[in-house]
Amino acid sequence: MMIVDILSSVGRFIEFQLTGQSDFRLMVPFDGVRTVNTELEGKLQLDDVKKFLWNEFSIKTRWPVLLEVKAPPPAGWKAGFYHSEGNLGRYQVNKMGSEKSHQVTVRPNLPTPIFRAILGHELVHAFQTENQLLGNNRALREGMARWVEYHFLKNDQPKEAAKLLQMKHFTFGKAVNTIVSYEMEHGRQKTLQWLKDMSLQDNVGG
Numbered sequence: 001m002m003i004v005d006i007l008s009s010v011g012r013f014i015e016f017q018l019t020g021q022s023d024f025r026l027m028v029p030f031d032g033v034r035t036v037n038t039e040l041e042g043k044l045q046l047d048d049v050k051k052f053l054w055n056e057f058s059i060k061t062r063w064p065v066l067l068e069v070k071a072p073p074p075a076g077w078k079a080g081f082y083h084s085e086g087n088l089g090r091y092q093v094n095k096m097g098s099e100k101s102h103q104v105t106v107r108p109n110l111p112t113p114i115f116r117a118i119l120g121h122e123l124v125h126a127f128q129t130e131n132q133l134l135g136n137n138r139a140l141r142e143g144m145a146r147w148v149e150y151h152f153l154k155n156d157q158p159k160e161a162a163k164l165l166q167m168k169h170f171t172f173g174k175a176v177n178t179i180v181s182y183e184m185e186h187g188r189q190k191t192l193q194w195l196k197d198m199s200l201q202d203n204v205g206g
């Protein structure tokens with residue numbers, strides 16, 4: 001039995017328990033035409049996106065991730081700075097005393113590969129926050145998130161991936177170009193190491 005079939009069966013069972021309806025079509029990973037609309041669908045993607053980040057980028061987060069599938073609030077004074085993800089996704093750290101968690105919001109109704117790419121982008125910010133990575137380097141911080149987003153899109157959504165490389169301004173993650181070039185020349189492990197080293201320089205310098 002394929003994992004996708006298992007997920008579908010489990011999803012249909014849960015849905016039936018919740019609503020008594022069986023005509024619900026569960027969105028499954030790796031299906032380009034469906035969209036992600038509910039917390040349940042988001043949660044299934046979250047687990048899978050986390051696995052991808054760990055397997056492909058050695059990126060893992062320890063604090064709990066609170067995922068909401070809803071339109072992110074408009075970026076205002078509270079946000080503090082412009083979000084390159086715009087109205088698609090948002091990341092925020094929550095601190096309650098010594099308890100810390102990641103709050104991630106991703107817009108509903110996105111095609112599954114786009115949802116996964118934005119979620120991956122936000123989880124990179126979560127990873128950066130936990131490890132104090134590139135805290136003083138906004139260009140590379142955003143570029144790194146775009147770089148991972150790029151790899152999520154590359155196979156399923158090559159046109160969307162290509163768009164990321166045409167970014168004109170550093171606040172949108174223009175540095176993704178630099179990182180993709182670096183990776184082509186040196187490989188992924190060295191690229192991750194380079195980004196970590198840049199953080200150390202930042203911390204010493206400022």
Ligand SMILES: [Zn+2]
Pocket residue numbers: 083084085121125142145
């Ligand atoms: Zn971002």
